[in-house]
Amino acid sequence: MPTPSLASLPIRRLTLRDLTACADLSEDRGWPREEHKWGLLLAAGKGYGIDDPDGGLVAACVVTEYGAREQPALAAVGMVLVAERHARRGVGRRLMRHIVSTMGTTPLTLHATAYGRPLYEELGFKVTGRAEMLRGRFVPTGDRAEIATRAATAEDLPSVVRLDEEVFGADRTHIVTRLPAFADQLRVAEEGGRIIGYAAAWPNMDTHVVGPLIARDTTTAEALLASLAARTDRPLRTDIDVRHEELLNWAKAHGLASVASNAVMTYGITELPGDWSRRFAPVTVAAA
Numbered sequence: 371m372p373t374p375s376l377a378s379l380p381i382r383r384l385t386l387r388d389l390t391a392c393a394d395l396s397e398d399r400g401w402p403r404e405e406h407k408w409g410l411l412l413a414a415g416k417g418y419g420i421d422d423p424d425g426g427l428v429a430a431c432v433v434t435e436y437g438a439r440e441q442p443a444l445a446a447v448g449m450v451l452v453a454e455r456h457a458r459r460g461v462g463r464r465l466m467r468h469i470v471s472t473m474g475t476t477p478l479t480l481h482a483t484a485y486g487r488p489l490y491e492e493l494g495f496k497v498t499g500r501a502e503m504l505r506g507r508f509v510p511t512g513d514r515a516e517i518a519t520r521a522a523t524a525e526d527l528p529s530v531v532r533l534d535e536e537v538f539g540a541d542r543t544h545i546v547t548r549l550p551a552f553a554d555q556l557r558v559a560e561e562g563g564r565i566i567g568y569a570a571a572w573p574n575m576d577t578h579v580v581g582p583l584i585a586r587d588t589t590t591a592e593a594l595l596a597s598l599a600a601r602t603d604r605p606l607r608t609d610i611d612v613r614h615e616e617l618l619n620w621a622k623a624h625g626l627a628s629v630a631s632n633a634v635m636t637y638g639i640t641e642l643p644g645d646w647s648r649r650f651a652p653v654t655v656a657a658a
C-alpha cells in the first residue's frame with residue numbers, strides 16, 4: 371500500500387492513553403520527556419495529534435481552556451511539537467490552523483520560542499509580552515521573610531481558587547484543584563488570616579518548577595519563592611513576566627540565572643485578562 375501523504379493524515383483528540391507517545395515526541399525533538407507535565411495537560415486540557423502510520427505521533431499540541439465550558443474566556447496553546455523526521459513540511463502550520471479554527475471566537479495565548487514565533491505571527495498571533503526563564507539553586511540570605519507563609523490545606527482551596535480567578539482573569543478551577551496532587555509543594559502567603567498569595571513547586575526531571583506564582587506584591591512573591599526553595603534540594607526553574615523586574619533581580623541575586631526567553635503571544639485579544647501586577651509566573655508556559 372502507498373504511504374499516505376502528511377496532508378491526508380487526520381488530526382484527532384489525544385487522551386491520557388497517548389502520554390507515552392507524547393513523551394516520545396518530546397524526546398525526538400531533543401526536549402525532556404516531561405511525562406508528569408504531559409499528564410496534567412492531557413487531563414486538564416485537550417490534546418490534538420496526528421498519528422504516524424509507521425508508529426508514534428507525527429505532531430501534537432495541547433489546548434487548555436479557562437472560564438465557562440460553553441464559552442471559554444481564554445485558551446492556552448502549548449507543547450506544539452512535530453517529529454524531526456516530518457519537520458519543515460507544513461505539519462505544524464496545519465495543526466495550528468486546525469486549533470485556531472476549532473477554537474472559533476475564543477481568545478488564544480501561547481509562549482513562543484524564537485523558532486516558533488514566525489509561524490504564529492503568520493497565523494495572526496501578536497507579541498504582547500515576554501517571560502524570562504530562570505534556573506538554578508536558590509541561595510538563601512538568612513533574612514527572615516516579612517510575609518508569613520505556610521503549607522496550604524484542603525480548607526484553603528476555595529480561597530485559593532477565588533484569588534486565582536481574580537488575578538488570572540478567568541476561572542481555572544480545573545487546574546488549581548489538581549495542584550495538591552500534581553505539585554510536591556503548595557504554599558500560601560497569609561496576612562491577618564487572609565490569603566494574599568500562593569505558589570506551587572512541581573517536579574520536572576531534575577528540577578522543581580515554581581508555578582503558578584500569584585502574590586499581592588513583590589515582597590509576597592519573594593517570601594513564597596524562598597519558602598518553596600527552603601524545602602527542596604533540587605534546582606528551581608520558573609518563568610517570570612519580565613515586567614516584574616524587581617523579582618527577577620532578586621531571584622538572580624539569590625542564585626537563579628536566566629536561561630531562555632519566550633515571547634508571550636495572543637490571538638483575538640490585545641492583552642491577557644486579569645491583573646498582571648499580581649501574576650508573577652504561570653503554572654507552566656504550556657498552559658499560560
